[in-house]
Amino acid sequence: MMALANTGVEKLSFTGRAIADNDLSFMEQLPHLKVFDFPTNLFTTEQMAWIVANFPQVEGFSLKPKHDCELFESNENPVNVPGAIIVGKRKPALKVRGNEAKIEKYVQAFETLKEKFKDVPYRDAFPL
Template sequence: MHPGPADIREFRDAGHVRPPWLIDLIQSEINGGKCDRSQFSAIDRNTEATTLRISGLGQRDLEHLVTTYGGRFTAIEFWKCPRLEDLTPLEDLPDLRMVSFFWNQRATHLWNLARTPHLRALRLDNFLRLHRLDDLPAGQALDHVCLDDSIWPKSTFETLEPLADLTGLRSLTLKPKRIDDNRIQPLGALTALEELNISTNLFTTEQFAWLRSRLPATVGSRALNPLRHLKEPWDPAGKSGDVLLVGKRKPCLNSETDAARIRRHVQKFHRMVAAFQEDRSLEPS
């Protein structure tokens, strides 16, 4: 059998490349369509595939898929399966390495991730009713987690505290609308991170400065710098802005006319980082 995708990027690109290890059952309907089990004959025909992309699954379809074919797949993308409510059937797939969901309207919990001990990558995109991340710490093999809102910015999480237990994470994407307890501190425990893709307005500038002081300097992240230079200028109210200050409610400014203000922001950011590094008992307000 084919080994399947080497990493999450290859997994996500598979729908365009159509490698031999992939079975693609994504339907053309904009809402993902509705699963017709006759589609599963494609699984019977390709006995070498180890990766599945599928849309329109209902609850009974998921249970049938897992019972009949599940043991064959190490990576599954559930694309527009908004009616799935109970994800515990995935506990019967111990060889799963990667799981991706795009658009779910019903599930409020994940599954016991300890039952999928080889799970390395988990992507939850527009997972609208999941507000607690308590299930994640059981996924101790996870090195890639993506909690995204790429279409509808509606997701909210009570706290990021469960993420602090995923100390092996190398890549984290975090783009919800809001974190209810407004604490960034749990992310400071993720010292194995190589990449942090987080909304630059999710927390204050002070909070991002604190996180910068706690994570390795090698972590790649736009949010751990005082500003972003925009490739395409933004033009709010007739003012062309090409520099976005990092932090909640921070503006987009013009690098020429607002140079002094930008410089003060950068200097303040670096002073805060230095203060947090000098006194590690300090926390952002």
């Protein structure tokens, strides 16, 4: 991704299972970036919170603590019920009913991480 550094890229969108170096420091050299879209489970929650904290002008599907969605009640009862996809590697998709407190805990943890990473360079936040 470092090949994108210091370019005029405004929109960056990709799919995949992994980034070879898992390094988002290139974002510090993309001053014109406005949209950054990628799968909700590609980066850690910490990395996503760092992006949101340091690049508030950048929008993206995964750049928030959770996504509201619909999930099946169960395999036996395939009725759509309100759900939430928590962003970050290895984070769950949860039915809202009965998990309200757990979902709010994830949201609050994301907000805390945003505060922690505000104005922190990537290499300081995520040393090699």
